[in-house]
Amino acid sequence: MSSLAVRKTAAPAAGTAPGTAPGRPPRRRAALVPTATLLVGALYCLLPVAWVVIAATKSGSELFSTFTFLPGTGFAGNLTDLNAYRDGVYWKWMGNSALYAGLGALLSTAVSALSGYALAIYRFRGRETVFNVLMAGVLMPPVILAIPQYLLMAEADLTDSYASVLLPLVLSPYGVYLARIYAAAAVPADIVEAGRMDGAGELRIFTRIALPMMVPGLVTVFLFQFVAVWNNFLLPYIMLSDDEKFPITLGLFTLLEQGSNTPALYTLVITGALLAVVPLVALFLVVQRFWSLDLLSGAVKS
Amino acid sequence: MPHTKLRRLVTISVAVTLGATALTACGSSDDDNGAESGPVSLTYWAWAPGMDKVVDLWNRGQGKKEQIQVTVKKQASGDTLVTKILTAHKAKKAPDLVQAEYQALPTLVSNDALADIAGDVDGAKDKFAEGVWQQTTLGSDAVYAIPQDSGPMIFYYREDLFEKYGLDVPETWEQFAETARALKKKAPQTDLTTFSANDSGLFAGLAQQAGAKWWTTEGDTWKVGIDDAASRKVADFWGGLVKEGAIDNQPMYTPAWNKAMNTGKQIAWVSAVWAPGTLTTAAPDTKGKWAMAPLPQWSEDDDVTGSWGGSSTAVTTDSKHRSAAAKFATWLNTDPAALTALAKEGGIYPAATTAQTSDAFAEPPAYFSNQPDFYTRAAAIAKTAAPSAWGPNVNVAYTTFNDAFGAAAKNRSDFGAALATMQDETVADLKKQGFEVAE
Numbered sequence: 188m189s190s191l192a193v194r195k196t197a198a199p200a201a202g203t204a205p206g207t208a209p210g211r212p213p214r215r216r217a218a219l220v221p222t223a224t225l226l227v228g229a230l231y232c233l234l235p236v237a238w239v240v241i242a243a244t245k246s247g248s249e250l251f252s253t254f255t256f257l258p259g260t261g262f263a264g265n266l267t268d269l270n271a272y273r274d275g276v277y278w279k280w281m282g283n284s285a286l287y288a289g290l291g292a293l294l295s296t297a298v299s300a301l302s303g304y305a306l307a308i309y310r311f312r313g314r315e316t317v318f319n320v321l322m323a324g325v326l327m328p329p330v331i332l333a334i335p336q337y338l339l340m341a342e343a344d345l346t347d348s349y350a351s352v353l354l355p356l357v358l359s360p361y362g363v364y365l366a367r368i369y370a371a372a373a374v375p376a377d378i379v380e381a382g383r384m385d386g387a388g389e390l391r392i393f394t395r396i397a398l399p400m401m402v403p404g405l406v407t408v409f410l411f412q413f414v415a416v417w418n419n420f421l422l423p424y425i426m427l428s429d430d431e432k433f434p435i436t437l438g439l440f441t442l443l444e445q446g447s448n449t450p451a452l453y454t455l456v457i458t459g460a461l462l463a464v465v466p467l468v469a470l471f472l473v474v475q476r477f478w479s480l481d482l483l484s485g486a487v488k489s
Numbered sequence: 490m491p492h493t494k495l496r497r498l499v500t501i502s503v504a505v506t507l508g509a510t511a512l513t514a515c516g517s518s519d520d521d522n523g524a525e526s527g528p529v530s531l532t533y534w535a536w537a538p539g540m541d542k543v544v545d546l547w548n549r550g551q552g553k554k555e556q557i558q559v560t561v562k563k564q565a566s567g568d569t570l571v572t573k574i575l576t577a578h579k580a581k582k583a584p585d586l587v588q589a590e591y592q593a594l595p596t597l598v599s600n601d602a603l604a605d606i607a608g609d610v611d612g613a614k615d616k617f618a619e620g621v622w623q624q625t626t627l628g629s630d631a632v633y634a635i636p637q638d639s640g641p642m643i644f645y646y647r648e649d650l651f652e653k654y655g656l657d658v659p660e661t662w663e664q665f666a667e668t669a670r671a672l673k674k675k676a677p678q679t680d681l682t683t684f685s686a687n688d689s690g691l692f693a694g695l696a697q698q699a700g701a702k703w704w705t706t707e708g709d710t711w712k713v714g715i716d717d718a719a720s721r722k723v724a725d726f727w728g729g730l731v732k733e734g735a736i737d738n739q740p741m742y743t744p745a746w747n748k749a750m751n752t753g754k755q756i757a758w759v760s761a762v763w764a765p766g767t768l769t770t771a772a773p774d775t776k777g778k779w780a781m782a783p784l785p786q787w788s789e790d791d792d793v794t795g796s797w798g799g800s801s802t803a804v805t806t807d808s809k810h811r812s813a814a815a816k817f818a819t820w821l822n823t824d825p826a827a828l829t830a831l832a833k834e835g836g837i838y839p840a841a842t843t844a845q846t847s848d849a850f851a852e853p854p855a856y857f858s859n860q861p862d863f864y865t866r867a868a869a870i871a872k873t874a875a876p877s878a879w880g881p882n883v884n885v886a887y888t889t890f891n892d893a894f895g896a897a898a899k900n901r902s903d904f905g906a907a908l909a910t911m912q913d914e915t916v917a918d919l920k921k922q923g924f925e926v927a928e
Contacts (some may be wrong), residue, residue: 251744341581429560
């Protein structure tokens with residue numbers, strides 16, 4: 188009944204000047220379902236996070252015995268324990284993760300930018316073939332490649348080194364794909380042409396003109412890669428045997444799997460997992476603003 | 490456990506990528522070139538906590554004299570480590586020494602990853618119970634590992650609650666079933682224990698106690714006896730209890746299980762000698778209220794237990810210093826000082842019989858301070874451990890167990906069918922891997 192009434196009042200409003208509908212715009216009503224869906228989705232995503240946050244505050248004896256969402260009293264104790272565990276090896280893992288994810292994402296973004304730009308701007312024989320091979324690479328889960336990559340690294344005598352984890356990350360098919368799509372959309376051929384007319388070299392055109400235009404896309408590539416490497420498990424698991432070189436994912440796994448005679452160190456793992464999310468959240472908050480950076484899109488009139 | 494899925498994913502992805510490798514029957518070539526001279530440095534993959542401190546004892550003591558230095562690289566335990574070792578072995582990059590669970594040894598040996606160190610470990614055999622040592626020889630003249638820790642199975646119960654409900658400690662499985670039913674009558678909300686379909690090792694241990702031999706060889710042919718009479722007896726026994734609702738059917742090691750243990754909703758636990766450590770975290774509020782007793786028996790005259798857990802130290806075929814590595818492995822698992830350190834730092838229950846009654850085990854675990862003779866009794870139980878018979882695809886059998894028994898326990902349906910599935914899948918996988926299997 189009420190929806191009928193709304194529709195009646197809405198009809199004349201739609202007839203008047205668009206955007207100046209009097210009173211509450213009736214479209215709000217229709218947004219109820221999507222809003223509810225999004226709320227449920229947000230709850231679904233945030234509930235486990237809330238669990239981790241609350242569980243991290245519980246001491247070992249409180250963890251399984253008190254009500255799930257009742258904060259405990261052991262957060263400081265957990266932090267101290269984590270800090271003390273094998274002389275602070277956790278922070279070493281954190282540093283390793285930062286190195287793998289930071290440097291790995293940076294390198295792969297650089298490679299993606301160069302190759303994506305080349306694939307988008309230049310016309311050369313085999314361009315489509317190269318791109319199609321890359322597309323096939325996008326479809327290939329990186330998990331499948333871990334063992335062949337390990338065997339290759341073993342041939343090169345590079346296993347159990349930082350390079351063994353970093354090198355396979357440098358080429359990211361998905362990154363190249365994104366960069367190409369973005370470069371094709373954001374770098375107009377006219378601008379490249381104009382640069383050439385003015386006598387700029389190809390490298391100069393790329394670094395001075397195209398690269399700034401590609402920044403929002405590259406930020407996306409960087410973030411994707413960073414998160415992927417930060418969460419990566421199998422590649423470092425296969426490559427590394429020295430736990431001083433482990434990233435955080437692997438380190439926490441060893442805390443869980445200590446053999447049958449030793450209980451898993453749940454409180455340490457939970458606190459460790461919580462702290463491991465902090466850099467990711469911080470990174471997103473800092474880098475987010477680059478996404479809306481679309482000032483250069485009006486450089487040529489369409 | 491929440492990470493079981495991850496672990497399985499890792500195992501599967503590694504296994505899939507490794508592909509079906511053509512495997513030959515057990516046996517490895519021994520091409521160790523005589524005695525070496527000069528300093529030797531070895532790497533050792535292990536998961537036991539505090540292993541680095543124990544190894545320090547060697548590096549500063551005997552290892553210094555003999556110029557053999559060992560570096561521990563701490564790993565996560567479990568099936569995933571086996572696949573990691575095999576992957577490394579494919580690239581000839583396996584470490585010199587690895588910590589390996591007993592049931593993983595046949596898998597490693599059939600992939601030619603473990604060296605036969607029989608020539609370098611004279612006299613070690615006498616330090617271990619026969620049922621334990623036999624697991625490292627796989628029934629041959631070779632020696633593929635030195636036993637480190639063992640997990641003789643023990644029955645744990647809430648002493649106070651048994652008294653409150655007027656229950657006696659069951660000595661046979663028959664009495665165990667009666668106890669479960671009696672408890673259900675007196676306190677319907679309480680369970681004696683649970684059948685956990687997540688813990689294949691527990692079921693394997695129970696089957697061992699009943700006399701099951703899951704993998705045996707005759708010449709080059711494997712025989713799989715997962716669906717044999719003994720295992721069927723065990724499966725039907727537990728399936729019956731689950732079906733009639735005398736015990737719970739929820740998995741162990743979950744937060745819910747921890748809570749049930751901590752609040753007295755479950756008042757007994759069929760476990761192994763390492764249980765005190767688990768109980769300390771799972772049920773912190775019930776410290777001093779538990780007691781241990783030998784596992785219930787199938788008939789009154791029996792005195793057997795199974796094993797759940799335990800691991801060994803093995804030397805890999807990729808090691809260039811096998812004798813040195815074998816020397817270290819022997820020291821680690823037979824030297825009194827090393828064993829005391831292992832017990833203290835790593836909390837392990839040593840496989841070496843003399844160590845089980847050493848000073849390190851004079852006091853009961855803190856959690857069981859009410860039972861001063863805890864370790865004396867444990868040592869006596871350890872002697873009764875039934876020999877176990879592992880094969881090259883325990884991981885497949887265990888995965889099938891989790892799936893088939895998981896479904897059966899959840900639906901309270903026939904455990905016998907689940908056992909048959911486990912048998913079939915295990916045989917099929919052995920054949921697929923290229924082993925000869927007797928039907």
